[in-house]
Amino acid sequence: MSRAALLVLADGRFPAGGHAHSGGAEPAVRAGRIRDAEDLTEFCRGRLHTTGLTAAALAAAAAHGHDPLALDEAADARTPSPALRAVARRLGRQLMRAARATWPSPELAALAGARPRGAHQPVVLGLTARSAGLGPEDAAHCAAYETVGVPATAVVRLLSLDPFEATAVLARLAPELDRIAATAAAAAHGTIDALPAASAPLLDITAEAHAAWPVRLFAS
Numbered sequence: 001m002s003r004a005a006l007l008v009l010a011d012g013r014f015p016a017g018g019h020a021h022s023g024g025a026e027p028a029v030r031a032g033r034i035r036d037a038e039d040l041t042e043f044c045r046g047r048l049h050t051t052g053l054t055a056a057a058l059a060a061a062a063a064h065g066h067d068p069l070a071l072d073e074a075a076d077a078r079t080p081s082p083a084l085r086a087v088a089r090r091l092g093r094q095l096m097r098a099a100r101a102t103w104p105s106p107e108l109a110a111l112a113g114a115r116p117r118g119a120h121q122p123v124v125l126g127l128t129a130r131s132a133g134l135g136p137e138d139a140a141h142c143a144a145y146e147t148v149g150v151p152a153t154a155v156v157r158l159l160s161l162d163p164f165e166a167t168a169v170l171a172r173l174a175p176e177l178d179r180i181a182a183t184a185a186a187a188a189h190g191t192i193d194a195l196p197a198a199s200a201p202l203l204d205i206t207a208e209a210h211a212a213w214p215v216r217l218f219a220s
Helices: 003-010 023-032 037-064 068-077 082-102 106-116 121-131 136-157 163-172 172-185 201-211
Strands: none
Touching: 003 068, 003 121, 003 136, 023 037, 023 136, 023 201, 037 068, 037 121, 037 136, 037 163, 037 201, 068 106, 082 106, 082 121, 082 201, 106 121, 121 136, 136 163, 136 172, 136 201, 163 172
C-alpha cells in the first residue's frame, strides 16, 4: 500500500475536475447561509455527515472489490437530484481519464467501456484507489475529504474568505472526517444494499435551482 499514491489521489492538483464545482456552496452563499468561516464549518459538517458518508461508503465499497456497475446503480438510487446525478457522472468521466493515465488497470478500462458517459464519481474514485494499491479506508478518506474540501475552496473565491480560515475549518473537521471514513470502510464489508444512504434534501433542491442559473461561477 502506497501512502504516496494516497497523497497524489487526494491532492487538489490531481486533474479530476473538482476545481470547477462548489459542492453546493455557491447557492448557499447567495442565499446567505454561508457568510463566514463559522457558517462554512456548519455547511461542511452537514455535507460530511450526509452526502459525504454516502460517497465515502460507495468509494470504499469499490476499493473493496464490489461490482462497480452495481455500485453505480446504487449511487444513482442515492442521488435524487437529476442535476447532481449529471454532475457526478461528468466528474466520474473526468476522473476516469486522469485515473487511467496515472494508474491504468483492466478494472478501470472495463468500467470506462461499460459507462462511456461516466460512472458516478465516488465509484470511479474507489476503483482508482484500488488500481493505485490503496484500500477501502483510503478511498473513504479521499471521498470524505473532497466532500468538505471542494466547498471550502469555493468559498474562498465566492466570499474572498481568508484561505487560512478555510484551512482551519478543514483542520477542525479532521476528527469527524476520520470517523466518517472509518464508518464508510466498515460498511464496505457488507452488502451493497446495506451501504449508507444518507441524504441532504436542501442540497438537492438548491442544486436543481443552481443548474438553471443563467450566470454562475461554478458548474455546481
